[in-house]
Amino acid sequence: MTKKIRVSIVGATGYTGAELLRLVLGHPDLELAAIVGQSKAGQRVSDVLPSFAGILDGEVEAFDAASVAERSDAAFCALPHGASAPIVEELCDRGLKVFDLSADFRLRDPAVFEAWYKAKPSGRFGKAVYGLVELYREALRTADLVAVPGCYPTSAILAIAPLLRSGLVEADGIVVDSKSGVSGAGRSPLPSTHFPETAEGIRAYKVASHRHTPEIEQELSVAAGREVKLVFTPHLVPYTRGILSTSYMVAKPGVTAAECTEAARALYQGSPSVVVRDPGVAPDTLWVRGSNRVQIAYAHDPRTGRIIALSAIDNLVKGASGQAVQCLNVRFGLDEGAGLRGAPQWP
Amino acid sequence: MTKKIRVSIVGATGYTGAELLRLVLGHPDLELAAIVGQSKAGQRVSDVLPSFAGILDGEVEAFDAASVAERSDAAFCALPHGASAPIVEELCDRGLKVFDLSADFRLRDPAVFEAWYKAKPSGRFGKAVYGLVELYREALRTADLVAVPGCYPTSAILAIAPLLRSGLVEADGIVVDSKSGVSGAGRSPLPSTHFPETAEGIRAYKVASHRHTPEIEQELSVAAGREVKLVFTPHLVPYTRGILSTSYMVAKPGVTAAECTEAARALYQGSPSVVVRDPGVAPDTLWVRGSNRVQIAYAHDPRTGRIIALSAIDNLVKGASGQAVQCLNVRFGLDEGAGLRGAPQWP
Amino acid sequence: MTKKIRVSIVGATGYTGAELLRLVLGHPDLELAAIVGQSKAGQRVSDVLPSFAGILDGEVEAFDAASVAERSDAAFCALPHGASAPIVEELCDRGLKVFDLSADFRLRDPAVFEAWYKAKPSGRFGKAVYGLVELYREALRTADLVAVPGCYPTSAILAIAPLLRSGLVEADGIVVDSKSGVSGAGRSPLPSTHFPETAEGIRAYKVASHRHTPEIEQELSVAAGREVKLVFTPHLVPYTRGILSTSYMVAKPGVTAAECTEAARALYQGSPSVVVRDPGVAPDTLWVRGSNRVQIAYAHDPRTGRIIALSAIDNLVKGASGQAVQCLNVRFGLDEGAGLRGAPQWP
């Protein structure tokens, strides 16, 4: 039996932290080292995360870099942007492999980071590998710091990148219209996520200004081999988990949905987390709920010459914690799907 | 006291029928003449529509054109397309003003109708006035047959038409991404609207093929003064009432969100059902639930030169039954907002 | 035309306040005098309550007793308990008829109040008329201060009181199991009402300790003519509006559901807000949503000798704001159902 990899979770009491706990506990090759959560330090895990009652008996720890480093081979940081960078730096300094779920290391251009985040980039900014395994698998094998992608970018990039790489669509004029479940907004109660004002309606938010925009553009520019600018509109939908992105692209002349489907299948050949459905299927986020899978399908509108890509993920799994585990699997030479093969919870 | 207008509802036991009942009962100038519903004929209204227990004591009637005509000045037909046309024709023949909520008379080009509905148009096809009051108010004053617009078209046209009429956006390249509550699918139980497979996920449907597409195009072509083709994608969202349409347009050079807002306010000056919010507001369908109002707001994305229009309606009210009553108000010379001024039910 | 009654709403920016606004605006005999809300004073109504955009243009006022009194014949106070009493006292002192939606004046025994609310009763404690119109109609005609009942008590008392008054059930051993929509928890965001932790599960709360218990007991003791103690368990259900109470009682020998139904129909004869359904019907809160109606039905379990009462209300209407308007109607000699006849919003 091989030795298990010891992992700590910093920021364990939020939604992505809790999902990391669930995934680590179910992973055959990982061992949970520390459950760190600054604001809940000293409380019993089962009080803070009642779904772990009977499963985890200890307490949430305060963050202590030395203590975490001593007990861990790797750390997942599930902290808000800004708060994450200094902790990531400390843990990297101490030699841990760090998988950061914040936005602090995802962008590569410091000017873009400063413009969108109104903050100075951290020391290792630009040094992380972008943790979209399907596109950066090789680089991840040796990464010391992984910037786990945002939830919206994951759903959009996986659907659009194959078409740009294959030259099937124009790089200009892309529209990404995304619909997220409310867990994406995090665990802090806000008026905008208060049940009575969230449950029986739908709205857009941060129109033309959401910070995931430059992240999507960065990766699609790589895919296109030229700069891509696009419109991205997030919406809040009254359910808990899932993102559906409906992406609109201008088809190159003669391109069909079947060709798009083939291009995506070719690119994702061997990727355990991507399921490209036949044209005509409209993936539902319920079909991937609780799993690390994305379902993608393409349609062609011959009347307008558009390709419509539909992509569904669970924002907390493939859009965050599952993807982080997938990155770790690749980094540590494990089976990429280890601990992530569970079928979605449907219905 | 003026004599009340006697109205019958044909197809009263579906969702738009029930909403017509609610609105007619609350309308100061209308009198309910007949409650007609073929499949439920003979049953007590309170058994079929339990929210009317204690309010309506009678039975649902079978359809009898002569009987309905004798007792009514006007009829609302809330029937599926195809089933509606023959009944509408009969009632028109007998001199009633008819407000048809089906799609049978909305289009004006028979070839387009045949292509999308795979059916021959009815005798009065092309003779109805399109019942979007804000755009056809004058024509409605003398209409004998009104084709009440579809729910999706209402949300999209009201938001986009002012910009096309004012030349603020290009007529090409429009994308309409709409999100509907489940009541839009009607009252018949289907696998696609079964609670467990609908409640905790979101999906697109009828991608690049929904029949509301040519209806939106028809009216936006009028607004643009030239043919408009666009992409329209409907989505099913896990709540009951409401449609949010997010529409993407290419801005003419230099156009701002403020100008779009002004153009819409100018066009809808004096329209009691339209509320154009300031740029920066993102209307929530919850803000119009249960009311005949639409809330519209515009955003500009300077990075891509796009205008994004957000428009929220209650699909059963402004998207169907309330709009039908609004048409009747105009046709019979009543105050346009009579019976429709109730504030939304929030939260 | 009679002069309208001028009413102010103090605490207008919470959910019951917003619902009062909606009802007052739709009421033929009321005129809105002041919209008061301490924490939002100075903000535009449409910013604080976006469903009133295009309907109400003014600002929320800070509370000024003199100013409110000068402009108003009556006031609705929709404030938290404790905060309400001093404002109620001030407005009563200035001669307004006050309809208080808080718990500050509902109980009649100061010792019970102190035991459950850990606070001293206010000066007018014990002087208010309990505003359950169906049981206190006569007293309300001359009331200066009305304590509008709590949402849970309304649903439970209306269902159980007729049976106790008629001696059909035992006064001992009553169990009230209530299920509430989340709007009952108010507008302040809390972890317990945060969408992701509320939307896809159900839980009880304040088991054997909810403060509505003594209120239900007080009124059922009146109905029974002796002291009633009962078990009351509230639950939080993932939807916004409505309370369903399932109440269990020990039937007197030989009693049937039909007799219970008759007793309730006799007591509520002429009451526009109560609908007693036939045995076999199971009222759904959706059937009363947005309306001031309660639907009640009774079942008998011959195997155990129990009567089961099912009662459904909209907690914000018959459970709060609508009931307050109903009280005002009675107090000012208006038609009891004025402004409250609207059919429920279904579905």
Next chain:
Amino acid sequence: MTKKIRVSIVGATGYTGAELLRLVLGHPDLELAAIVGQSKAGQRVSDVLPSFAGILDGEVEAFDAASVAERSDAAFCALPHGASAPIVEELCDRGLKVFDLSADFRLRDPAVFEAWYKAKPSGRFGKAVYGLVELYREALRTADLVAVPGCYPTSAILAIAPLLRSGLVEADGIVVDSKSGVSGAGRSPLPSTHFPETAEGIRAYKVASHRHTPEIEQELSVAAGREVKLVFTPHLVPYTRGILSTSYMVAKPGVTAAECTEAARALYQGSPSVVVRDPGVAPDTLWVRGSNRVQIAYAHDPRTGRIIALSAIDNLVKGASGQAVQCLNVRFGLDEGAGLRGAPQWP
């Protein structure tokens, strides 16, 4: 490596069938032999169960007893009652261990079965072991036919049985008020589970007449050592998965919530699926969602002398498919929690 146990699922395309598929695929000691579903035979699994796209590639088979028996050591039957018995009999005849999720073999008294199900019991009626592992663990080790308990009974019995067995509460006067998510109604679309009439309201159903009543009574009679009759009221709650049962019992003199808690902990010592929380906790069904766990807590109401038990399960897991797997684990001598240790999916 030990040989895997080959299991078939008959009735694989409903909700409990799909959940069995998920659990079997994630189980280290099981091998999926046949996916049987009469009405969908010949269709691709991924078309019928879209969450298994990319996971299961085959087709749904028609039922053929010989073929299933040849390839399987055990079968799960997830069929409606009545339809299940003949198939169960056939598979038992051929030597398979059968885990039947229907109600056909749960009761032991044929007269009770006939009275509630209006049908003749099947040949092996009375021969099955009742598959509530926590109470029948020993008998299950040698069972040839296991009647997997109903969802409501599981939630109620596990909470109440310890108190009856310990003599802490009276056997008379028990009230069980249960609230179920909509998946409990199965996969066939019905008016009563149509989204718009189910999503934003709550209702009771089958009041004093639900067929799970005699099942609960049978097992609580065993626990009490005398006949138990009780009131059971199921409710439909607008979310997909979960049952919360609130059970009311008359406490024996002096009994406290702490004693009840201790009694339950003692009984369930070593049971991996039961978590007994401290008094004061109110278990939420969200805390067990997707897992084979039940969370139970007790409260005492000293004012009325009642014990209130709260118990939360996922109706599709501990209330059906997970419990079936748990039974199989015990029957085949595996670790009782094998394949069932996954943490709940929260939020």
